[in-house]
Amino acid sequence: MIHRNSMRIAGLMVAASLLTGSGPLAAAAVADGAKPAASVPAAADPAPAAPAAQAPAAPAAATPEPVQAAAPAAVAVPADVKVPGDPIAKAAFDVLEKHCSRCHQAGMLTAREKPAKNFGNIMKLDEIAADPHLIQAGNPEGSKLFQQIINKEMPYDVNYEFDTTKPEVTAADIDALRTWIKSTGDQEAAACSGRKFVTAGDIVGDIAADLQKQPDHRVRGMRYFTLTNLYNACATDEAMKVYRQGLVKLLNGFDRRSDVIRLTTIDPEETIVAVNLDDLGWSEGDWNTVLAAYPYATKPDVKAFDFVAQQTGTVLPYVRADWFGFTASQPPLYDTLLQLPADYPGLADKLGVDIASDIAKFVAQRAGFQKSGVSQNNRLIERHPIATGYFWTSYDFSESKGFQSLFLHPLGPGGDNGFRHAGGETIFSLPNGFQAYYLNKSDGTRLDKGPTQIVRDPSRRDLAVTNGISCMGCHDQGLRKAKDEVRKAVLADHSFSKDDRETVAALYPENDRMDALIGEDFDRFNAAMKRAGLDPTLKLAGVEMTNALFKRYEDDLSLRRAAAEYGFQPDAFKEHFIEAGPEAIALMRRLDQGIVPRDQFEALFIKFVEGATEDRVIDVSSLEGAQKVAEPIFKPSSGGSFDLQLTADKSVYRQNDAAVLQVVSTRDCNLFVVNVDKSGTGTVIFPNKFQADNAVKAGQAVVLGGPGSKFKFRLADIGQEKVVAVCRVNNATREIAGTEIDPQHRSFAEIPNFDRGLTRQIIVESNEARDEASSLDADGRKDAQFAKIAGAAGGKVASGAPDAARRSVASTAIVIPVQ
Template identity: 35%
Template structure:
């Protein structure tokens, strides 16, 4: 009896495992079918269309489509209207105006619908794992250029000079190693789709974080897979707000772009002529990485301080139309909160945060950070100042703090935020000294180092971080009676400070929501600029290198010879840093007769001009943009 019971339990367990495996395989097929329909059918039948062709929409919603008997008869593809149009049994065969689906793709659709039980053929309910994984085609540079050329042809000739392009093709192209199972390939393809979406969000957030326009800049996809986007430079305003981006800003990018190469297709010369640049397109992941840190973050946003002199904070305040010194001295349009030693989450010591009002509900926050928490770094004893403020009354100097530097956060006209790091005299700096401030998220290139741009963007994914005062009550007991009114004018009660911070946070979150970013993060709950930057800086594998050169794994393996043999071994071990790969990328391009160097690309990184031998190319030790 016991043996029979164990046997029954074993059979039940096997059935359960089999059911789970079948469900997983069925899910894998659904993912592939969704990708297939998205690639081939969404332009005419997508769920977002107001007027879909033939009244049929939602083709990418495969779960709902499978339950719609009008188009799909479960386990009966031959009598399913959707399959009839795809197979040519009904005319016109779909996708209309494009190549019909291959035999493998049709087999995938049949497996998704399922064959009639007992027919003896493979079905999603019996042996779905027998369906071959259909890899997506590689989108190489020639395809990208042809897409750009076709897009420009459809635009007014006089406007073409204002357009530039962004590509996500290198992410789309990435593959798993040869011999990977179909289930793992399908899972990876789904992860790639998620990565593409996160990178799209990261790019649009970063682009708008560099713009002084009151309206969001929304690039336009020019292909059905949303791998190439068009930017109108006229929509991106410069800091002076009288000028928009032009070839000047694009040339800043071009000078630091390491991946430019001439393809040699006939459309290339026309594109260069129309746009006035050799480089019509850059990679989205590189853009997010490079522009989220100095020097490009400072240069493209137009932040003061490039001369290395004191007063960059004052110059920014003039640009924004506020008088911080006057606000402090008069105790008007200002709100402060003191945070005790190491409790800010950023500073190694005490921290003072200070808010100034800007027009239209915008804001300007300034922190004062300290090299020590004692002496004039003790905010309970020294809540006034700063000591180096011009015009500070003599009776306040005894109670004035002395700070080492600080972070500035200010509203951009579109509701996003800009950032600036300065020393105590207002000199702009790229990185915060680690003995004073630290990045607990490790968003930048050096562990725990705060780098202006990327570290601040990551830390403030939800806008202003809510921090209430911890020193006001104690300070009121310390300062003389004659200074208490001055102190209270600077330090509001916590309920008032909380309302201001909540309003500022809501303003920022409303802006990111316009970009499709919910609660400050992507679908994986990650801040998107940080996520894209960190992935870009990862070590490069063989598969990722092939994707970035837009070739298949087999072709890429054959491309190595001579002095590059060692690189193949390093790549297969996943041991090549991004900086090293950038250097070797120039060698790969230089050694390949199918590609030509661009005269202006990478000049700021020391890349060779076309007439110089590629083997002498050098680059920096870290993947700085």
């Protein structure tokens, strides 16, 4: 008989579970209905932590039109999704339904509770066509959605997890998407129809008017969060409602007082949210901590600004809500504003929780289960009462055998025979009824991100469970139901001692009792949300409200969105940036011809403020009482992926003008640049007999047709010209779109049906790269046994086989108007 754990708590160190799609209770929530094993095998000694389940290598594709797997059962299209009547749009709609809706359409998700990558409106064609982060009007090859599909980045389950039950994307599917994107026009501005553009003067004027309405003792503590840039960039009314509530929900998560912060706007457009530092329990030093991290600190050329700054006693009494929603919802600013201790014992002490005593006295209540939506391993959640309400902590495991099996070692943690966990998460209620979150290792050290080889958050771009924002996304309405499986299994197993069975019975209550505890805590959070004027069920395309605000900030920027952040409409933005110098013009051209990643734009923003606007930069480097915090642990960036930046020197050309093109790659590669005319014929303009070497270095600009060049690229036809750039890693071949290029003999070669030929070639190369990546271990190393091990582990590809390691080809395109 196996010797089971007796109730020994010496050396106790509690940790909570590292969760992604579930928090301590969300983990249990997806355990509802999961069946425990009929019998638990004898435990071996504890084994080393197992890596995340990984998938076997997929067979190499012989053709860009793979054999189709049997289609899964259809899921009904939600009532709020409009099926297009136009045949071109309907063909694209059908492709997206077949390949993408299971992960990215709210109401049609399968095997997940929330949309992957916080993108849940894939089948609402009007909405995605109006989102330049996804679709570039009339430019398929320049559209991120299209790029990810032809590069075999999506569908994720087919290309990364090798799910052979799902159909692969065919060349016909890609043609349907290309045709639809070509037919799209500029839909981003549609939501701005009849909408007044809100200026910096309007913002400052509304704040000044609000200050004059405040009692004298409240004026100095007034602070404001602006959503004006999103409104000016044509965010829909539905989206604006979600962003307002997402901001206020986040602010209440930092509230140190017992009263909630209510949603209060001060302007007719409802783009300025007002709060008071006293109501938050914040000091001026806390606000200065926020300002010290703020990359958009500028003083507008508005006389009333000096008044609002003097009245509030700060150099800047307002910040952008989208930036705050992104930066403050994750470490390190999240930890700093919540004043989270550096380790778990410190957190327990701060909140007045005596973990060991609660367990010994059976005040703590537990639920354990075999599997959750976060990992394939068993998991335990545990509730403790605290003065502000509840303290839920959970124990996460890297495997489910030996001393990591709750069904063999249900007691502990610690002791000679107690379970041994890997780390975890804690959710605790704040004085106002909202929730805060904490991740830590098994030794108690605070953790900002959970290791992806154990747990993942599919809503994050890097898949990492991130303290704060990941938990908010899962626990959008608070705590979630859990169904215990340990109690029944242990009480029926008389190989456990009577004392152990009685201890389990006391610690692991009947499900009705656990349901009541969770229900009470769920109600506490929901009641707080409603007191704050928030709708607990409100989402945007299936995405929790603070996560929706987070995503809006991290998305790449179009010209309209960037212009709004400088306080301009698009045409005025272009006029001012033309006068601000060559670097500012280069940024404007990139935005006018495509999109710019958020991290690049953020780094450049302040640089052009004083040259392109009348605003002045505010020095926030040495504010009184400010704590210096590092950059957010997650920043939207193209640095880890393989991407191309293609820019022309003008936005509009005259017939027979000579265009100058610039290409920058994020990786060393072999570059091709092709001009595609209206008939679809491609002319290879690089490499050529004047510049035959097409090997380029990462970050190094390749300029074609510029001053000193031996050739000129002239635009002979009126209309629209498309320029496509393609770059390949570790591939010095001269083949492009199925045609061998020899610059010495066929300079400026022509390729009929270029688009389709290029698509077929990229699909084949992406298949080969995918198969290569399937044999990489979690550190990106070749391992001949990796695929076999991954298959045995459950069929998931390694988190260490990232996009950059897998992709061997990148492409992009711009469309050039010629008058």
